[in-house]
Each structure stands twice: as C-alpha cells, then as structure tokens.
Amino acid sequence: MLKIHNEIRRVDANILAAIRQQGNSGTRAKENLINATCAAEELSHKIQEIKSKAELTKAMLHNICRDIKRLDFAKKNITTAVTALSRLTMLVFAVEQLQVMTSKRQYKEAATQVEELKRTLEFEMKFGGGGSPGDDTKEIGGGGNNSQKMFSFRGLISSCFEPHLTLYIEKEEMELMQLLEKVVQVSEKDERMLCYIVNTAEYCHKTSGDLAEEVSTIIDPPYADCVDISEVQDEFSSVITRALVTLVHGLETKFDKEMVAMTRISWGTLNSVSEQSNKYVDRINTILCSSIPVLGNLLTTVYFQFFLDKLALTLGPRFYANIFRCKHISETGAQQMLLDAHDMKMILLKVPSLARQTATASYVEFVNNQMKRAEAVLKVIAFPNVSVVDTYRALVPEGTPMEFQRILELKGLTKAEQKSILDDFNNPGCSGNARSTCTATGSR
Secondary structure, three states: OOOHHHHHHHHHHHHHHHHHHHHHHHHHHHHHHHHHHHHHHHHHHHHHHHHHHHHHHHHHHHHHHHHHEEEEEEHHHHHHHHHHHHHHHHHHHHHHEEEEEEOOOOHHHHHHHHHHEEEEEHHHHHHOOOOOOOOOHHHHOOOOOHHHHHHHHHHHHHHHHHOOOOHHHHHHHHHHHHHHHHHHHHOOHHHHHHHHHHHHHHHHHHHHHHHHHHHHHHHHHHOOOOOOHHHHHHHHHHHHHHHHHHHHHHHOOOHHHHHHHHOOOHHHHOOOOOOOOOHHHHHHHHHHHHHHHHHHHHHHHHHHHHHHHHHHHHHHHHHHHHHHOOOOOOHHHHHHHHHHHHHHHHHHHHHHHHOOOOHHHHHHHHHHHHHHHHHHHHHHHHHHHHHHHHHHHHHHHOHHHHHHHHHHHHHHHHHHOOOHHHHHOOOHHHHHHHHHHHHHHHHH
C-alpha cells in the first residue's frame, strides 16, 4: 500500500511539473506572439514609410522631369532668340557703320556695306514672318543688279567729284539717312520681344539653379558636389546682357532723325537764345515717353536700372559727338545748344519716373557725368576767343589738343587765328610777344 502511495505521489509530482512546464511554455508563446505582433507593426510602419518616401521621390522626379522639359523648351526658344538677337546686333552695327561712312562722305564704301545690311534685313524679315524686306530695303540695297550697280556708280562719283558736288552730296546723304530711318526703326513689338527674351533667360537662370540644388539633395553625397551648372547660368546671363544692350541700341536708332536735325540747325547764325529748347529735343522726349513706360512694366527693377544706365551711357556721349558734326557754332548758338543740353539732361533724369520708379542717387550722378563733357565744350565755345584757352583748361582739364582744335574750327576761326591760339595752348604761360621768346628759349 505504501508503495502505491509513493507511486501516486510520484505521478502527481510529474503531472504538476508537466503543468508547470506547460504554463511556462504558454507564457513564452504569449510573449513570442506579442513580440511577433510588435515586429509586424514595426515592419508595416517601415513599409509605409518606404512607400511615402517612394511617393515623395516620385513627385520630385516628376518635378525634375517637368523642369527639364521646360528648360529644354526654353533652350530652344532662347537659341532662336539668340540667333535673332545676334542678327539684330549685326544690323545695328551695320547702321552705325553706315552713319559713320555718311558723316565722312565715304559713299563708295557705303555701297558695299549696304549689301551686307540688305542680307541681314532679309533674315530679320524671315524671322519675323514678314517675307521679303520690301520696297525701302530694295531701294537702299539696290533691289536688283541694275539698282545695285547704279548705287555703286553714284558712290564712285561721290568719291571723285566730292569737292565740286556739295549740293548733290548733301542731298544724297539726306536720302540715305531717310532710308536708314525707315529700315531700322524698332517697333514696340520688337521691344516687347527683347523684354520677353530677358525675362525668359532670367527664368531659365533661376530654374536651372533650383534644379541643381534639388538634384544635389537626392543623389548620393559624394556626387552632390559634382552638380555644377554655373556655365549654363553664365550663358543665360550673357543672353540677358546682350538683349538689354540691343534694346538700348534699338531705342537709340529712334533718335537718328532727331540727331540729324540737330546738325541741320544754323547754329552759326542765331541772333538770340530762345527760352525753349529746339524741336529735336522735344521729339526725343516724346520717343522716351512712348517707350519707357512699356519697358519699365515688362522688365524687373534690376534690369530696368541696367537699361537706364546703358541708355544714359549712349545718349550722353552721342549728344557730345553730335556737337562736332555741326558746321559752325557761334557764341549765341553755343548758348542755345547749352540750353538744349540742359533739357536733355533733365529728360534723362526724369526717365525713371516714366515707369513709376524713383531715380537712384547713383543714376543721377551717372547722368550728370555723361552730360558734363558736352556742357563743358559748349561753355568753351560760348566764351570769347580772347579767353578760350584759359576757359578750356579750366572746364576741361583732361582735354586734348585735337579736341581743342576742333572747338576752334566750330567757332569759325581762320587757320591763322587757330594757329595763334593753338600756340598759346601748346605753350602755357606764353602769349603775344612773349611767345617768340619762349620759342627761342625752347630751341636753345
């Protein structure tokens, strides 16, 4: 019986141990299940995070592809625009060369230049959808072999018989300038196109920079520093500069007729000074009042300011150069032209206000400096001959003997009078009877 009881206790102990083992196994299983559930949730979270990053990467790639397509489209437009811009620059340069040739009365050389101008105009008309250049271009370019030969023959006659054909030369020069004015006038459409080129190039410059930064953030760090499109951005900046300069030249061609009108005025026979400026100054003001508001509305403040600086840089020196294209300027005529120069300066200073902008201090100083030389030369011409040397040295300290001689010619002095004054100019401190003593001392 004892043996049986011992066996029962042993069996109970085994059963209890088995129950305890089973209980421990259940606890571990439960713990394993909880751990597995947490791992599954963490895995699901990571999968969701990966999916979110994939969606974000997909969106970024979509934006990059979209920007690349836009840049590619813009590049094609820029390429076409740059080609037209280069041709327009060539056209402006050709016109400037023709103006120089006509001012020097080199009509034989001008005949060759006209043919180059015709070919450039043919491209411009084709680019603008205008077909053939038209009657004005044909007339100035020759319009055919017979007309071209006739123009060249006229140029040859001008070179040989210029001293004897003054009236004919003046008429020929006037006709040529009138034809040039008809051909090279820049329309409002052209001005707008140049502004659009500037804005498009600026957009491409900014977008390409943003694209480079975006690419740098998604590629492996070792390659991020290799993302550099500065050369591309430099090209876009170059397009902006060329477009703005061409815009200035295009606007400047509108002043050609007024500048010619300035040289046609009989400055040497004026008897009195008018309180109002001449008509050519008023017409320049009208041109600016028509174009500037449109340009100021289309261009950003920075690029509009750049345009204004370039405009002052061309119009100021051009007014100065035009003084020496006049035949004779009396003291009264110089005083009248000085009034015109002052009005021109005031016009340039108020140009920013035409676009509802305020002239900066640097722009005001820039305009004053550009007109300063012209005003100084006119003041010298307005002074009596007896004090012209001292006046020139005081007002134009950086002046040259060549410029001073041209001023004497504008004053209408004879060769003998010019020589006497030039001797005083070239020998400071010597004048009148003392000049011979200075000369003798210098020779020893």
